[in-house]
Amino acid sequence: MNLTRRQLMQGASALALLPTAVRSAASSDVLEARIGEIQLVDGDFPMTKVWGFNGGVPGPEIRVAQGARVQRRLVNSLPQATAVHWHGLRIDNKMDGVPGLTQEVVPIGQDFDYDFTPPDAGTFWYHAHNQSTEQVARGLFGVLIVEEDQPPEVDLDLTVVVDDWRLTPETQINDGFDQAHDWTHAGRLGNFIKGWAAPDVAGVMKNQRLRLRLINVATARVMPLRLTGLSGRIVAVDGMPLLQPVPAQDLVLAPAQRMDLIVDVTGDVGSSVLVEMGHAKEWYALKDFKITGSASNSKRGPIQALPSNPIKRLRDVSGAQSVALKMEGGAMGGLRQGIYQGRLMDTAKLVDNGQIWTFNGVAGMTDAPLAEIAKGETLRIPIENDTAFPHAMHLHGNHFQEVMPDGSFGPLRDTLLVERGETREIAFVAENPGDWLFHCHMLSHQAAGMRTWVKVSA
Numbered sequence: 001m002n003l004t005r006r007q008l009m010q011g012a013s014a015l016a017l018l019p020t021a022v023r024s025a026a027s028s029d030v031l032e033a034r035i036g037e038i039q040l041v042d043g044d045f046p047m048t049k050v051w052g053f054n055g056g057v058p059g060p061e062i063r064v065a066q067g068a069r070v071q072r073r074l075v076n077s078l079p080q081a082t083a084v085h086w087h088g089l090r091i092d093n094k095m096d097g098v099p100g101l102t103q104e105v106v107p108i109g110q111d112f113d114y115d116f117t118p119p120d121a122g123t124f125w126y127h128a129h130n131q132s133t134e135q136v137a138r139g140l141f142g143v144l145i146v147e148e149d150q151p152p153e154v155d156l157d158l159t160v161v162v163d164d165w166r167l168t169p170e171t172q173i174n175d176g177f178d179q180a181h182d183w184t185h186a187g188r189l190g191n192f193i194k195g196w197a198a199p200d201v202a203g204v205m206k207n208q209r210l211r212l213r214l215i216n217v218a219t220a221r222v223m224p225l226r227l228t229g230l231s232g233r234i235v236a237v238d239g240m241p242l243l244q245p246v247p248a249q250d251l252v253l254a255p256a257q258r259m260d261l262i263v264d265v266t267g268d269v270g271s272s273v274l275v276e277m278g279h280a281k282e283w284y285a286l287k288d289f290k291i292t293g294s295a296s297n298s299k300r301g302p303i304q305a306l307p308s309n310p311i312k313r314l315r316d317v318s319g320a321q322s323v324a325l326k327m328e329g330g331a332m333g334g335l336r337q338g339i340y341q342g343r344l345m346d347t348a349k350l351v352d353n354g355q356i357w358t359f360n361g362v363a364g365m366t367d368a369p370l371a372e373i374a375k376g377e378t379l380r381i382p383i384e385n386d387t388a389f390p391h392a393m394h395l396h397g398n399h400f401q402e403v404m405p406d407g408s409f410g411p412l413r414d415t416l417l418v419e420r421g422e423t424r425e426i427a428f429v430a431e432n433p434g435d436w437l438f439h440c441h442m443l444s445h446q447a448a449g450m451r452t453w454v455k456v457s458a
């Protein structure tokens, strides 16, 4: 039954009369993890059964002003225990959503109140953090945007979430989440890529200026991206403004990474703006927007840097504590080195448990942290990738910078792609006390051993 317009009007005026305290307990504050159904594949295909926040994929967008408090009651209506991680937010450790490290897992039928105030403006996301190889692949993620006090002047603020699904011919999620081949190789790569835009505009106009927020929520796929019909600059990565915006070219988003761009629509009326994923000559459209007309060709100012966030950037790392992280394991060479020659003795049992990747010779969480530092101190972590695959290393609760070979510092990030054979050093000033997970965001690698943690003492 549909509500009549009259009923809606009545509802609206009744709502306006309620005291604010009652209104703020409305269902919009509930994030219910549950089974849902979406039209994932356009056209005549069957609906796809998913797990989503409030039943949708992506889950409801959370958008708040910088400095505003976020309160969400997670209600677990899944057939599995769960928890929510707020990816990239430098919030209170108790709210970080890592079962076994920062909170108890939320059992089936139970709930948990998340309550935090994000300090930084930018493009973030949230996702399930229990059995995430399965839960994120089934759709448990959403966008979280913290708006600047003085946002850049644009005609349209557009978010495009990019994802990778492994579907059966019946367009259902392939439920082989623990296939040894995926775990030992590049992770669970899909056979169907998908982009979602919000707002899902029908078209754009030539000469419009857009803010484009790109988020890769795939569990394993590194996405080289190409933009057609747009030109402009990257203004932020992983939610943190670049000091100097750089031209929008050679875009690569590893799992969990984000990128904010400010771009002008430069394509011709009648053509399309495209966001594509691929490489060389093979490109697949994740999203396209028709250019339906022309906006006035008013002179635009140059693209400015976004206002910076209240975070300490690196200044001097000489003399800082340094703890190396060596990645080993996986298929194709690394396995023998990492496991047969590493400190782990019971190889057969290890592989049986699906623990096939190691950090410093150990698969999975250790009782002692990888490193412990006091608040205000700087920690350096040179990361050596001695495996045959790239890994997207994510540190919870803190942003880091790369220490470049010439001694300069890269942009603030929360997730760094380390290619096979590379050694890349990161460092950060520890500002946020707590126990912070540090893991590969190729989620089957995480499940198969690539996780550790860093302790920041108050």
Ligand code: C2O
Binding pocket: 085, 087, 127, 129, 256, 394, 396, 437, 439, 441
């Ligand atoms: Cu986006 Cu530990 O995760």
Ligand code: CU
Binding pocket: 390, 391, 392, 440, 441, 442, 445, 446, 450
């Ligand atoms: Cu990995």
